[in-house]
Every structure is written in structure tokens, then in C-alpha cells.
Amino acid sequence: MSLLGVDRRAWRALMAAQLGWMLDAMDFLLFTYAVIQIREEFGLSRPMMGALTSVALVASAAGGILFGHLADRLGRVRAMTISILLYSGATAGLATATALWQLVAWRVLVGIGMGGEWSAGSVLVAETWPAQHRAKAMGIMQSGWAIGALFAAALSALVLERFGWRVLFVIGVLPAFAAFFIRRTVEEPEVWTERVASTVRWRDMFGPALVQRTVVATLVASSVLVAYWGLITWLPAFLASPVSEGGAGLNITRSAAWLIVVQVGAFLGYITFGWIADRIGRRPAFTLFMVGATAVVPIFAFGARSGYTLLAIGPFVGYFAHGYFSLFGAMLSELFPTAIRASAQGFCYNAGRLVSAAAPLAIGSAAQTYGLGAAIAASAMFFAVGGGLIWMLPETRGQELAR
Secondary structure, three states: OOEOOEOHHHHHHHHHHHHHHHHHHHHHHHHHHOHHHHHHHHOOOHHHHHHHHHHHHHHHHHHHHHHHHHHHHHOHHHHHHHHHHHHHHHHHHHOOOOOHHHHHHHHHHHHHHHHHHHHHHHHHHHHHOOHHHHHHHHHHHHHHHHHHHHHHHHHHHHHHHHHOHHHHHHHHHOOHHHHHHHHHHOOOOHHHHOOOOOOOOHHHHHOOOOHHHHHHHHHHHHHHHHHHHHHHHHHHHHHHOOHHHOOOOOOHHHHHHHHHHHHHHHHHHHHHHHHHHHHHOHHHHHHHHHHHHHHHHHHHHHHOOOHHHHHHHHHHHHHHHHHHHHHHHHHHHHHOOHHHHHHHHHHHHHHHHHHHOHHHHHHHHHHHHHOHHHHHHHHOHHHHHHHHHHHHOOOOOOOOOOO
């Protein structure tokens, strides 16, 4: 029996990719909740804490590009499994850090695994789902990030103040068990197995036929990821910091509760974006979300001084500042042929992530002078840039994947 006319193999692939992405988000975001405790224990400045996140984002960009190539060479499922084992083991490794260089080393490994999971998992879903439902499937996969963020917030609220940040990171090893389930139950897409003997030429994405798509897609990813990581990296610290420092003045536990509200909005954004994009097209749906994000993030940053404001605006921040990510897995897969799909998708998205690695450091530095709220609000302008750039790419709604 099938649902939406989609066979069980496609559903298993989707559930596996969503699970991997959910646990990826949980492990990666645990660090953002532990920022204040780590900063105090190691005596680090805000710019230095921002740099630790930037290091992980640089590593995730490298990991995404690397695992995209591995997914084209070794298979989507195998590459995704390796990435999950990597980021879960490295998250647990953070608990052993006693010096700054150790924090950096473990965050690098977490980042490589994080970037690798998306590159392999998103292509796996794109290649197993039919064109008319592809964006919906990617929305379901991306919703795993919101679920993982909710788990990270809940774990932080339960563990951080009672047991400390090291215990929090030990829990991060749990995703490793999911890797064994995925490897045993999920099959490679037929479109890949039929092309497995093909020569993978990574440079083809920069050839005359594809170079414009590659460059523009990378610019779109860069702009929105700068805005996103500028917001999401510092949002827990913003909510927990005193009003005198440009924050919202909430304690850690209460800020985690409000971030749950944001992630509920994010979950709805991921799910509905796919339906909207399959209905009206990838470009109009993306632009709609960019306009919304550009508007609500500054309102949140400057107006979040009471519980009522956070409750009212938080879900909209989550909805518009997250939901559009479903575009990248669907549209990028539709722009490139099978032989280089994972490599090209991994490059465009993760080169954008590499650019965005400057955002946490820049926000941390700007916050020293202007306060966190003003710095976060300014970064939202990059959402508007992405909304304009998307129109330089072709509309791909309903398009079958190129062989």
C-alpha cells in the first residue's frame, strides 16, 4: 500500500533522511545552548564564541562538498551513514575538551558530519520521490531540523543547569545508533544505481552548460545562510543576555522555552513550504518566505522585551526564517544531472555555508558595540538579497530529474 502514490522504498528513504537531519540538528545546536557556560568556564569573549561556531560552519561546508562527492562515488545511503557516525561521535567528544584547541578540533568534526548528512540525505530523497511531490518530501525532511532543535532545547532545559554542559554533549552520541538502522533498511535510488558506472566529473558543474546555475545557486545559498546563521547562532544568547547588553533578559531555562515556540513555527514552515512550492513554483514560494523573514526578524530583535511579544512573534520568526530551506534539496537536485547531482548540490549549498561562517563572528563583534538585538536585525537584510537572486534561476516545479 502506498501513500500519495509513492512506494515504500521512497518513504523509507525519506524517514531515514529526516531522522539523520533531526539528530544532526540536535547535536549541532546543543552547542548554542551551552555557549554561556562554556564561555564562562574557558574565559572566552563573545567574538571567540562566535568564532567557534564559524569554525564548525567552515568545516560543515567542507564536509558537505566532500560528502557530496562521496555520495556520487559510494552511494547516497553509505555516505549518509558515515556522516551520522562522524557528527554523533564528535559531539560526545566535546565533553572531554579541557582546552580551546580541543573545542575547535571537535567542532570541526561535528561540522564535517553535519554538512555531509545534508548533502547525501537531500539527494537520496530527491531521487526517490516523484516530481509532483518532491518539494513536499523535502519539506518533511527539513522539518527534522525543527524537531531536532526542539530536542536540543528540551535537553538543554533538563540537563544544562542541573548537570552542566559536558553531560549534555555526552547525550549527543545517541544518533550513532540510527546509522545502523539506516544502513540496514534503506536502498540506494534506482536513478543512482543505473548510473553507478558513469564517470563522475566534478568540474562539469563549472562547464558552459551549468556554470551560471552553479554560481547563482551558490549566491542564493550564501545570502540566506548568512542571515540564518547570524540569527540562529546568537538567538539563545540574545534571549538570555541582560537588557543592558542588548538582550531580552531571560534566564537560560526560560529562553529555551521560547526557542521551542520558534521551532514549532519552523516545523510548520518546513512542511507548508513544500506544498506551496509544488503548487505555485519554487521561486514565488521562496520569495514569499524571504519577504516574511526580512520583516519579522528585526521586529523580534527590537521588540522581544516581554513574554507576550516573544509568544506572538516567535512562531513567525521560526516559520519564515526556516521554512524556505526545503527549496534547496528540491530545486538544486532539479538543476543538475545524476552523475554530478550530489557533488553540485553539495557544492552550491555548502559554498554558501562557507560564506555564512563569517556571520556568527561578525554578529559577536558587532554586538560588542551595538548590542545583540541590533546586530541580529541587521543580518536579516540578507534574506531580502536571496529573495531577489532566486529569479536568476529557472523555475523547476514539476520537472523530472535529468539523467
